[in-house]
Amino acid sequence: MTRTITPDTSATAVISVEEQQxxxxxxxxxxxxxxxxxxxAYRKSLVRQISQHAHxxxxxxxxxxxWITRAPSLKRKAILMAKVQDEAGHGLYLYSAAQTLGATxxxxxxxxxxxxxxxxxxxxxxxxxWADMGSIGWLVDGAAICNQVPLCRASYGPYGRAMxxxxxxxxxxxxQGFEILLELMQGTDEQxxxxxxxxxxxYWPALMMFGPPDDDSPNSAQSMAWKxxxxxxxxxxxxxxxxxxxxxAVLGVTLPDPDLHFNEETQQWDLGTIDWTEFHEVLxxxxxxxxxxxxxxxxxHEDGAWVREAAAAYxxxxxxxxxxxxxxxxxxx
Amino acid sequence: MTTPGDSAAEIWPLWEVFVRSNRGLSHVxxxxxxxxxxxxxxxxxxxxxxxxSEGVSVWVVPAAAITTSDPDAKGAFFESPAGKNYRHASYxxxxxxxxxx
Numbered sequence: 001m002t003r004t005i006t007p008d009t010s011a012t013a014v015i016s017v018e019e020q021q022x023x024x025x026x027x028x029x030x031x032x033x034x035x036x037x038x039x040x041a042y043r044k045s046l047v048r049q050i051s052q053h054a055h056x057x058x059x060x061x062x063x064x065x066x067w068i069t070r071a072p073s074l075k076r077k078a079i080l081m082a083k084v085q086d087e088a089g090h091g092l093y094l095y096s097a098a099q100t101l102g103a104t105x106x107x108x109x110x111x112x113x114x115x116x117x118x119x120x121x122x123x124x125x126x127x128x129x130w131a132d133m134g135s136i137g138w139l140v141d142g143a144a145i146c147n148q149v150p151l152c153r154a155s156y157g158p159y160g161r162a163m164x165x166x167x168x169x170x171x172x173x174x175x176q177g178f179e180i181l182l183e184l185m186q187g188t189d190e191q192x193x194x195x196x197x198x199x200x201x202x203y204w205p206a207l208m209m210f211g212p213p214d215d216d217s218p219n220s221a222q223s224m225a226w227k228x229x230x231x232x233x234x235x236x237x238x239x240x241x242x243x244x245x246x247x248x249a250v251l252g253v254t255l256p257d258p259d260l261h262f263n264e265e266t267q268q269w270d271l272g273t274i275d276w277t278e279f280h281e282v283l284x285x286x287x288x289x290x291x292x293x294x295x296x297x298x299x300x301h302e303d304g305a306w307v308r309e310a311a312a313a314y315x316x317x318x319x320x321x322x323x324x325x326x327x328x329x330x331x332x333x
Numbered sequence: 334m335t336t337p338g339d340s341a342a343e344i345w346p347l348w349e350v351f352v353r354s355n356r357g358l359s360h361v362x363x364x365x366x367x368x369x370x371x372x373x374x375x376x377x378x379x380x381x382x383x384x385x386s387e388g389v390s391v392w393v394v395p396a397a398a399i400t401t402s403d404p405d406a407k408g409a410f411f412e413s414p415a416g417k418n419y420r421h422a423s424y425x426x427x428x429x430x431x432x433x434x
Contacts, residue, residue, distance in 0.1 A: 035401060082384075089381050096365040099347055105367050106344065162364065169385075308369075312344050315370035 026227055031157040034100040042226055045219070046156050047103045049228065054094035055112045055119035059293050061087045063127040064136060072130060079176055080133065086169050093162040100158045113298040121279065122209050124287030131184055131191075131198035137177015138247070139199070139206035145170050146240045147210060150230035159228075178247070185252045192252075199248075200256045207271070208279045210237040216276075241269050347396040348374040350381075352388035360392050368393075 015023070018037035025032060032038055061084045068084065071077035095105055111117035122140055127133070148170065151163040184195040211217055211233040223229040231239075241260075248255050259272030281287065345367045351360035363382050368374035374393040383391065402410050418424045428434045 085384070089384065092366060092381055093364055096347070096367065099365070099367075158364075165364070308344065311369040311373060315373075318370055 026155055029155075029227065031160065032155055033157045041222075043101050045223065045226070046159065046228065047098055047101050049223075050094050050098040050101075050159055051103060051108045051111070052118050052120075054091045054098060054108065055117055056123065057087050057091035057094060058112070059119045059123045059297060062293055062296055063123055063125070063289075064133060066127050067130060067133050070130070071133075076133075076180075083137075083173055083176065086173065090162075090166045090169070093165055094159075097156075097158040097162045101156075109301065113294065113301050115285075115294055118283075120209060121282040121287060122205050124282050124290045124293060125201070125205055126288050129194050129198055131181065131194045132202070134177045134180030134184065134195065135198040135202040137173050137175070138181055138251075139177075139202045139244075140209070141170055141173040141177060142244070143206045143209045143240055145174060146236055146243070150236075151228075153227075153230060155227040178251070181251050181253065195251075196253050199253045203256050204274065204278075205282075207237055207241070207274060208276075210234075210240070212276065212279070213274075237271075238268055241271055245269050345369045348378070348393045349396050349399060350374075350378045351392040351394070352378075352382055353390040353392075354388055356389060360390065363387075365396060366393075 019039065022032065022036065022038055022042075025036070032042075064080060064087075065084050068077060068080050071080050095108060098108060099105060108117070112119070122143075127136070145167060148163050148167050152160050152167060154160045154163065181195050181199070184191040211220075214220065214232045214234045217233055220229060220232060224232070244255065245260075257272045259270070261270055262268075263270045282290070285291075346369075347365050348368055348371075349365050350363050352363045353360045366374065366377050366381055368377045371393060375391055378391045378393050382388070414420065
């Protein structure tokens, strides 16, 4: 359908019928679906956010798959494999959601392995101990859930629906992580030390997962106006810390923030100052594992090329076989 | 409109996945996936959408094979039922209080 572009000459901008429909849907808190008209900026912003989210799930398999071969028991190994498989699944749900916006899978993959696309910085930290499997589940997946639950109501239908599935599965991730830490905290002094050390390393990076503070978050306002995002970064971060404090008490771990204290007035936990220089360093590609994570993804993609090619060649051959069988049948009748 | 996945830029096409959660229920759309052919699409669908016993049967359909109503024509296309609330049982209020009706 052609759209008439009306130059904005009057005081009140005249907008197209489609744009008015889009605005009305957003206003009514309804959902935008793939074939609806949408502003180009909305589409672009969603492709960016959903593909970054997908990349994060895919790269996020690496820090944990690191421990599959060394999990302390068969039970823990099976759980960890199921969790890593879930992360792959989450990446695939999200890539499909981005494809409904016209992005191609191959372009998204290429952008990731070329180092042009972003993914969550949290996955650029190393996992040197088994306790890190606990901290990732409890803190990293915990922060992710906090971020993702409101995304289930995102204005773009396929994104919201993918998030509903993801959130359902994430709750197992967080609980299994909590359980790993709890078991370590009930173990020997050495095990307790391992758990505390791991929490010390993951706490601040997990808080940074919510993104920069509100006054330094350029895309947030537009994203909230479009109802993709429902709460500000600082609001979600605060909500997360409020949940963490009592959980840390159950575990018996100390959160590594000496300034953390309960504010009687606001009834919230006030946190100390976050070191954003570290966040920007990791974001700029200078985190402990940035290069390694990308290299591993690139290698996996290149090493798997023959599988993709063989599957595509097989599919083409099957179609040709079916067609020639069809021709023969027609000739016979 | 070209269906994403159905282009030269993409090696594997996109498939829509429908899962029957239990015998006696309909297949319901659960999402989409990427696969070279229908056999692998069914396998991928099992791995991707039924890891927690969500289904007893899976359908996959090439996304390009689906014909939809034009979303821009929303109003006109679905106008017919509007104003015909006599098609609903709730329209008939005089029988209120009468049992088994």
